[in-house]
Amino acid sequence: MDAVVYTPIGVIRSPFTEVEGMPIQPSGATGVRGKVELAPEYAPGLKDLEGFSYAMLLYHFHRSTGYALETKPFLDDTPRGVFSTRAPKRPNPIGVSVVRIVGIEGGTIEIEDVDILDGTPVLDIKPFVPEIDNREPGKIGWFSRRALEVRTIKADDRFK
Numbered sequence: 001m002d003a004v005v006y007t008p009i010g011v012i013r014s015p016f017t018e019v020e021g022m023p024i025q026p027s028g029a030t031g032v033r034g035k036v037e038l039a040p041e042y043a044p045g046l047k048d049l050e051g052f053s054y055a056m057l058l059y060h061f062h063r064s065t066g067y068a069l070e071t072k073p074f075l076d077d078t079p080r081g082v083f084s085t086r087a088p089k090r091p092n093p094i095g096v097s098v099v100r101i102v103g104i105e106g107g108t109i110e111i112e113d114v115d116i117l118d119g120t121p122v123l124d125i126k127p128f129v130p131e132i133d134n135r136e137p138g139k140i141g142w143f144s145r146r147a148l149e150v151r152t153i154k155a156d157d158r159f160k
Contacts, residue, residue: 008121009045010038010107012059014114019063023115024074025086026097033102034114036122043107045125050104054128055111060121061093095120098128 014034016022023029102110
C-alpha cells in the first residue's frame with residue numbers, strides 16, 4: 001500500500017502534560033476544559049460549528065512510539081488485540097474523542113471533557129450528530145466487565 005500523509009490543522013491545549021494520571025476516555029474527564037487552536041488558514045472551516053453541542057476530534061497520538069498488535073489495555077490485565085482496544089500504541093496512532101463545545105472565537109474552540117495530552121496535533125474535526133453517530137446498545141466485548149470504571153481509572157506509563 002502507498003503511504004498516507006496528513007497535515008495537522010491545529011493543536012489541542014489541555015491541562016495534561018504527562019500521560020500518567022490523566023483520564024483514559026472523555027467520560028473520565030467530565031468538566032475538564034481545553035482548547036483546539038486551529039492554524040489560521042483553517043479557521044474559516046469552523047463556520048456553523050457553534051450550532052452543535054459536541055464535536056469529534058481526530059488526532060495524532062504524538063507521544064506514542066511503535067505499536068503492538070496485542071496489548072494490555074487500561075481496563076484489563078489480559079492481552080487484547082489492539083483493534084479491540086483504544087490504546088494509543090497502534091499501527092496508525094490516531095485517536096478520537098467526543099468533546100463538548102463550550103464556545104468558538106476566531107480559530108479557537110473552547111472544549112470540555114478533554115482526555116487528550118497538551119500539544120496533541122489535530123487531524124480533523126467533525127460535528128457529533130446523535131441521529132447519525134449513536135447506535136442501539138450492542139455487544140461491547142471484553143469492555144462489558146469494566147466499562148463503567150473508565151470514569152475513575154487513570155492512565156499509567158504502560159504505553160510509553
